[in-house]
Amino acid sequence: MRWVVGSAVFVMRLAAAVDRVRLLKAIGLMALGYLATPLVALGLREFTDAAVSGRAGTATLVITGVAVLLVMELMLGHFAHLSYFEVGELAETDLNERLIRTVNGSSGLERLDDSTFADGVNLVREELGKTRTAVESVLQLGGLVLQMSLTTVLLVTLDPRLALLPLAALPSVLLGQRAQGLVERAREATAESTRRTRHLLDLATSPASVKEIRLFHAEPPLMLEQDACWSRTSAALRSAHLRAAGVRALGQLAFALAYGGAITLVIWEAARGRAGAGDVVMVITLAVQVSVQVAGSATLLTALQGVGRTLDRLTSLQDPAPPPPAARADRSGRAAALVGASVPEALAEGIRLEGVGFAYPGTGRMILRDVDLTIPAGASMALVGENGAGKTTLVKLLCGLYRPTSGRILVDGADLAEIPPREWRARVAPLFQDFARFELLLRENVGVGDVARVEEEAAVTRAVGQARADGIVAAVPGGLSGLLGHGYGPGVELSGGQWQTLGLARCMMREDPLLLVLDEPAAALDAAAEHAIFDRYATLSGEAGHRRGAITLFVSHRFTTVRMADMIVVLDGGEVVENGDHRALVSHSGLYSELYHLQERIYR
Template sequence: MTTDAGQVDPLALRVAARGGSKSLGRLSRLVRACIVLVWASSRRLLVVLVALQLLAAAALAGQVVAVRAVLGAILEVQDGSAAAVVLWPVVGLTALSALAAVAAALQTQLQRLLGETVARSMWSKVLAVATGVDLRHFESPEFYNRLSRVQANAVARPFQVTQGLLAMGASVAAGVGLGVTLVAISPVLAPLVVVAGLPLLLTARHESRLEFDFAVRQTPALRLRNYFTMLQTGRDEAKEVRAFGLAPWLGERFQRLYGDYLVDLRRHVLRRAAWSLAGQLGSAVVLGTTLLTLVLLIQRGDIGVAEAGAAIVAVRLLATQVQVLFGGVQAIFESGLFLEDLDQFLTLGRTAVGEDRGVDPPDGFGVLRVEGVRFRYLGSEREALGGVDIELHAGEVVALVGENGSGKTTLAKLLAGLYTPDGGRILWDDRDAADFRPSALRRRVTVVFQDFVAYALTATENIRVGRIDQPADAGRIRAAAAAAGADGFLDSLPDGFDTVLSRLFAGGTDLSGGQWQRMALARSFYRAAPLVVLDEPSAALDPRAEHALFANLREAISDRTALFISHRFSTVRGADRIYVLHEGEVVEHGTHAELMGVDGRYAELFRLQSQLDVTDGAGGP
């Protein structure tokens, strides 16, 4: 069962995962995909690891033969032979043990390196989805749940699957060598040791399903716990936490959430431990039967003392390899459930790439028309826009005003190509924007949102992100800063435009809210797009800076078109045309003089603001 924006219901996800886990075809497809991913990440490391696994397996089988030789030599010494006969078997056993130890140590370090290499590749894929999917996904809690689950569980799983396969391959190789050695001693022992692993296999799949169900069930609570962690550690939140004395309350909420998690975890661990215990006990019973069989063979004289000693070592080593083998099977089954979740998440990215098609929009336009555009946010009962019509001509400064919640920012997002309308059309010179390639359309628009991002990067990089797909142009960066009135304070910084604009990192410095507002404007001017959308661009500016911004706005945007969004009516008087939005609809439009003459909503709100400004200026409330 799916919800809006392609999100998947958690219950349906668990049901699908349970059904999917029974499909060996699907599991084999995911395993092959993991191997391809690991191979692509670092084939050299993978080849070396496989070689080391085979070398360790050969050394393990060789140790059994060496133990038999050592015990035989010791018995010869007891019979009166020279002690020198023990030397070479001991040297051989020591060398094989050292070889196995060195191979194991190298495997540990190389697996760590390969794991990080694969993790980088997987993070690239996950982040590509997060930055590429339609913006509506970010309105769905289930999208965040899946993203959180993928981050916490699925990113490392491809390497875990490959690691499990490597361990299984090494176990099979070692098991074959040990089995041949054991069969040479007694044919009945090796099959018993292999049978000892079957109880582990039978319980492994149930443990895997328990683990996946637990992860799905805990995702919302984990996200909430992480949020309360962020509130207590975030730099921006630190001031308010102290000002309102929130630390005890936040700490108590965090402890309660973590306590609930530990209760659930305890229950989950006990259930999983019970299944694991059942598997281990079954395996131990069969292994014990194998050892009793060995004792019986010794009593009957079917094997000698040296062979018995070697058999004991071989049985123990082979039992360990069988456990590793079936443990690898369990890891693959368990990871398979998470990999299915990961694959569905990555499908969102493949869908986004598939949807980014169409023709490239023109470099500019003569007239941009919004005709009957309607839009409703996911989960909302009412439309944010209910049939909006506006018109922007090239080179104009058009203002969009209205009370909070009237739909101004929503319309800006639609014009910027961040959302697609539910109804109506956006036309660039009679060409429907729906026919344009979304990513190309977004490159033709520059937007300054009221909640713009203050990047903890250098000033140059903060401006350059306006057109990051092109090489940095120092002259254009400085010109954009000058147009936004930011060049003066940037030049005064310790390293000028190369200063990091955050105290999060060494050598960085902070900017004021108004200075950051100018940086956001400089970023938009640097983009040099035909349509400039400014959403409350003067909210953090003082009156003098605000006046300077609008006095220079036409010169700053040159021959481009600007849509200026504001709730401060005094700043939009000089616009070529003003549109008044109310509850998602355009209720008035015209110049400032025309709208004042109509004496409608615009005139009413303008007078209310003017009276408030006068009252505030006179020292009133």
């Protein structure tokens, strides 16, 4: 019941917030429509008595009133629907926005790596569409309560014992909630399996993966795995639904016995001359209405219980408030109070890492260990290492997407953990290997790099020019206003290199970055194309470094690109094993020299 009451209050507050006028209009229309239903039973009693006694005029007048009530019952509900449907859509939009803010509202990406969080998001995302009807459910439930109250009053006028008929609905309602609890627990238990099932389905139907699946003849094992996952999920859900149906049936059986007893009581009273034919007709009509009211209430309560659980999940997903700044000991052992810091307009010293370690949440496995590193302002730095060495993790830490598990990162002496994440990220221009492919207008695809200026054509055109993406604009029908991708309309599909070039243009939207990042964005390109990309980026980042001391950080497996950096950092097993420029590292005969000469022999 807690979920029902809580969700009803929440939904009504939300509906009032999004459109109070439409909500009040819907409430008024539905109240009149629901009150008309019991009055129809009262009218039928008067009509029956008038007809039996031969009062034709009275019977005609009463049946006309009954017809008007029936029209009100039908039409007022329809007009109310026009109002509350729009309110429901607005409420669903608001909840979707809350989910988006919840998923993207945490300061880092740690929660996105949590499987429990992912399961919760998946459950909320699947169920959130049903909240569109939550406003309707609450209004209908309120109407049924009002209707049942009037029905009870009418029954009591015949025989006080008939007041027990609506109360007989209570077991049905309580057992219905218990049944819904069984289903919800089964859904929670199968959330991970459901997510895996959908992932396998996406793999089998996504254009990005289907070509490899077909060439490798991987359809049969994927289909078998998907079928096995879905079989396990559906078996658990089927069992829960069957148990729930049995529980609901017990509640309905209890009410059916009460329903039959009420009709028997009135017929018995009529046989003894204590009730007329009209009373029997009214009781039968009201009993049918109570049956409908009970069934409708049980369905609506079940729906609201589900909405309540969804809202609870949405609330539980919200990132808890960050803890207050605490004292942290520096390397000398002295405790220093952490205070808020701001992003400098330009870098004077650079970025320093002191004893930085990191483990992804829930794994306990250290990806980086005790990393000490100084990146001077205005410098370019390349990260080198074998796969799994920790290069991308270090990049994410410097971008502020994660916080170190141990140690700290200093930006011109200020702890990055104390700089507001939004402020620092606004000064980072990233291009990752898995760069986003926004199937939007070309202008929006580039302009999202600086959302505040997405509609400024001059700014977008400048970024396109700096990334040398003018040819892409010319090839897309409509130019900057042309649609990209086929997912949401007849847009233009681009090659991987073209998407990557637009990703570079997004970076160029930020005119005053302090950190420019390229994390293997051209891994799928040939060496010449990659070198051209990095050369273009180096020219632009050099200008930023000269103006604001900006630091350029890039990751690449190609040493023809790596040697362009002012300094090269070699990672192995999450630790810095070498640090210097290309000439010094090659002559050192360490890991860098080994990797460099190995690649050199391959190219030769």
